[in-house]
Amino acid sequence: MNAPNDSAIAGLIDAARQARENAYAPYSGFRVGAALLTADGRIFTGVNVENASYGLTSCAESGAVSSAVGAGVRDFVAIAVTGPDNGVPCTPCGSCRQILHEFAPNLLVITEAASGAVTTPLRELLPQAFGSGNIQRVEGR
Ligand code: THU
Numbered sequence: 001m002n003a004p005n006d007s008a009i010a011g012l013i014d015a016a017r018q019a020r021e022n023a024y025a026p027y028s029g030f031r032v033g034a035a036l037l038t039a040d041g042r043i044f045t046g047v048n049v050e051n052a053s054y055g056l057t058s059c060a061e062s063g064a065v066s067s068a069v070g071a072g073v074r075d076f077v078a079i080a081v082t083g084p085d086n087g088v089p090c091t092p093c094g095s096c097r098q099i100l101h102e103f104a105p106n107l108l109v110i111t112e113a114a115s116g117a118v119t120t121p122l123r124e125l126l127p128q129a130f131g132s133g134n135i136q137r138v139e140g141r
Pocket residue numbers: 025028030031032047048049050057058059060061081090091092093096
């Protein structure tokens with residue numbers, strides 16, 4: 001699939017905003033929704049799920065990846081991430097950048113700024129990334 005056009009981007013942001021309704025963020029109040037667009041045009045969503053332990057919190061982006069991979073889909077084109085409607089782009093945290101890179105080094109990351117949607121290649125957010133290509137697989141392990 002080609003890079004999403006403006007209407008596909010708007011649809012993906014909308015899906016992330018809808019997902020955000022189900023975010024579980026009673027501790028931070030910082031509700032996040034993510035919508036992952038797959039190469040075959042499907043959309044998988046995720047939300048942040050906080051935990052009383054704080055440290056066990058999981059991010060919206062990793063939830064969307066788990067949902068897609070669990071459905072047997074690993075070919076991703078773009079992800080939209082929506083945090084609070086404060087005009088500040090909610091870019092994926094470092095850990096989520098690495099999780100996204102595992103499956104889609106060429107992913108486009110779409111966030112919302114006060115001026116509208118911002119599209120940034122994951123390669124810019126995670127330069128010189130460590131990935132599967134760095135690992136020498138050994139037969140039998
Ligand atoms: N969070 C996400 O879900 N995704 C991000 O990209 C940034 C942070 C969540 C984790 C936590 O529940 C809350 O936002 C505040 O950090």
